[in-house]
Amino acid sequence: MKIFGTHSGAFHADDVFAIAALSMLHPEYEIHRSRDPKVWAKCDYLVDVGGYYNHDEKVYDHHFKNGPTYDDGLKMSSIGLIWSHYGTEICGCPDIADRISRRLIRQFDAIDNGVTLTHHIEDFSDVREISLSGSISMMNPQDHSKTDDVFEGEVVRARLMLQTAIAQAKHWIDSREGVELALNVAHNEKRSYIIVPEDCKWIEHLFNSNGNETILYAIFPNGEKWYARTVPSAPGEFSNRKDFPTSWAGLSDEAFSKVAQIPDGVFCHHGLFICATGSLQSTMKLVADAIKA
Numbered sequence: 001m002k003i004f005g006t007h008s009g010a011f012h013a014d015d016v017f018a019i020a021a022l023s024m025l026h027p028e029y030e031i032h033r034s035r036d037p038k039v040w041a042k043c044d045y046l047v048d049v050g051g052y053y054n055h056d057e058k059v060y061d062h063h064f065k066n067g068p069t070y071d072d073g074l075k076m077s078s079i080g081l082i083w084s085h086y087g088t089e090i091c092g093c094p095d096i097a098d099r100i101s102r103r104l105i106r107q108f109d110a111i112d113n114g115v116t117l118t119h120h121i122e123d124f125s126d127v128r129e130i131s132l133s134g135s136i137s138m139m140n141p142q143d144h145s146k147t148d149d150v151f152e153g154e155v156v157r158a159r160l161m162l163q164t165a166i167a168q169a170k171h172w173i174d175s176r177e178g179v180e181l182a183l184n185v186a187h188n189e190k191r192s193y194i195i196v197p198e199d200c201k202w203i204e205h206l207f208n209s210n211g212n213e214t215i216l217y218a219i220f221p222n223g224e225k226w227y228a229r230t231v232p233s234a235p236g237e238f239s240n241r242k243d244f245p246t247s248w249a250g251l252s253d254e255a256f257s258k259v260a261q262i263p264d265g266v267f268c269h270h271g272l273f274i275c276a277t278g279s280l281q282s283t284m285k286l287v288a289d290a291i292k293a
Helices: 013-025 078-091 094-112 132-137 144-188 203-207 253-260 280-292
Strands: 002-006 029-033 045-047 193-195 217-222 225-230 265-268 274-277
Touching: 002 013, 013 029, 013 045, 013 078, 013 094, 013 132, 013 144, 029 144, 045 078, 078 094, 078 144, 094 132, 094 144, 132 144, 144 193, 144 203, 193 280, 217 280, 225 280, 253 265, 253 280, 274 280
Parallel strands: 002 029, 002 045, 193 217
Antiparallel strands: 217 225, 225 274, 265 274
């Protein structure tokens, strides 16, 4: 049984996720939330409190002058410290741990240290994005006597998110080989699209590959259907290298089949970035026609 210590009162994403990460290493644990140094002294790990950072003593605080930073200067929070020491052990692979750090952990570090990651839209001034950090802070109850119980529930939720993120990162890494093979085949056959396996995480791997600039579309199976997806202008962008024809926008079933001149059309999204048919042959025809358009 390990004892994890952190501060009492309002909780934030960094202390919630720090405890969640430790719980993946030590499933049998207790959480002591206190600001009493006598309580801290009984803890096996102390996070987000203590006044200093010392890995040998298992104290992972960042609330002091000239606190720990990453190599690029971003200040670390308690989850950043925990992940830097235990992420690889938790994930079982340094590449997975690094991806989780870049896509999840560092946002907690930034927000907890006052870095603004979102922006407001002038035309919709009432619209505010709620970050994962913000959603956790929202769970602090008005009845402060319930805070410790809610905190433990948030730790369970955070642990599930970490487990899911790790599984997704592993799948992303495993997808790399499939994308490389698909790109080689496309180059050999001198075509501007790739065919990848079902549920392949292809976008980032494609952009990280030499010779990706000529690829406009990706084809992949999804259950009994075959989908075609435009290659975005850049990872995370909504613009595309080449949209599907505007005449397909929002069509489905018979209407889509008639306009696209295929026997088994399913749909084309009104945003012109994805469409589907009932066969590989039909989807390849859609892509070939889109390239010519």
